[in-house]
Amino acid sequence: MQSTNGWASLVMAVVVVGLVVRQQLRTRRVRRHGSLIIPAVLGILGALGIAFGIASVVKYHPLTTLPVVLLVASLAVAAGFGMARARTVRVWQGPQGEVLRKGTAATTGLWLASIGAHIGLSLWIDHTAGAGVGTASLYAYLAIGLGPQNLLVRGRAGALRPQPDAANQPNPGSYIRQR
Numbered sequence: 439m440q441s442t443n444g445w446a447s448l449v450m451a452v453v454v455v456g457l458v459v460r461q462q463l464r465t466r467r468v469r470r471h472g473s474l475i476i477p478a479v480l481g482i483l484g485a486l487g488i489a490f491g492i493a494s495v496v497k498y499h500p501l502t503t504l505p506v507v508l509l510v511a512s513l514a515v516a517a518g519f520g521m522a523r524a525r526t527v528r529v530w531q532g533p534q535g536e537v538l539r540k541g542t543a544a545t546t547g548l549w550l551a552s553i554g555a556h557i558g559l560s561l562w563i564d565h566t567a568g569a570g571v572g573t574a575s576l577y578a579y580l581a582i583g584l585g586p587q588n589l590l591v592r593g594r595a596g597a598l599r600p601q602p603d604a605a606n607q608p609n610p611g612s613y614i615r616q617r
Contacts, residue, residue, distance in 0.1 A: 451576050454480075458580060459549045462541040468529065468595035477585040484578025491574030495567050505567035509575060512559040516583040519552035523583075524590035529598065537595040552583060 458476075488509070495501050526544035531537055541549075556579045560572030 454577070454580070455553060458584070459546065462523075462527075462545055462549065465538055465540040467532075468537040468539050468592060470592070474585065474588055477581045477588060479581075480577045480584065481581035484575060484581050487574035487577055488571065491567075491569065491571035495569040495571055499568065501567060501571075505563045505571055508559060508563045508566065509571065512556060512563065512572070512575060512579060513582045515555050515559065516552065516579045517586050519548055519555070520583040520585065520587035521590060523548045523552075524587045524594075527587070527591050529591060529594045531598050537598050539591055539595065 492501060495505075523541075523545050526542050526548060528540050528542055529537065556576065560575060563572030563575070564570055
């Protein structure tokens with residue numbers, strides 16, 4: 439039963455990571471407010487996964503400091519990769535004035551390096567903790583990597599959006615009231 443659960447978790451993780459990376463490589467509009475929904479959902483799943491992972495460890499022995507430090511380091515690495523990936527995403531203004539985004543080959547390379555870093559760190563965490571805390575942190579890792587990436591891409595997109603020209607806007611106080 440334990441082996442089946444492990445394989446199911448691995449398949450689910452591969453599917454989620456594949457969908458996230460695939461989405462990054464598609465041309466799509468940069469939304470002003472919607473790009474943080476997926477990181478938020480992944481963050482909730484990540485927090486639950488970490489909580490259950492820690493609960494499974496402390497059921498059998500105390501959690502030491504090293505796995506906690508490694509977990510925090512892993513999440514910091516995720517944020518760093520997210521900021522680096524944001525610089526590789528192509529952002530441009532489309533034909534109707536919308537702002538578009540699309541990941542590049544460098545984005546894909548950074549995703550692969552990021553996932554490799556997570557696998558290495560999660561194995562180290564699990565080795566020191568004696569259970570699946572590192573493995574359970576995948577969703578949190580994705581959330582913390584995607585959050586800064588999306589915020590930085592949205593910031594770059596904001597610079598491309600046409601800003602209202604204050605000089606050409608009518609002054610609301612200058613309208614003559616008609617009776």
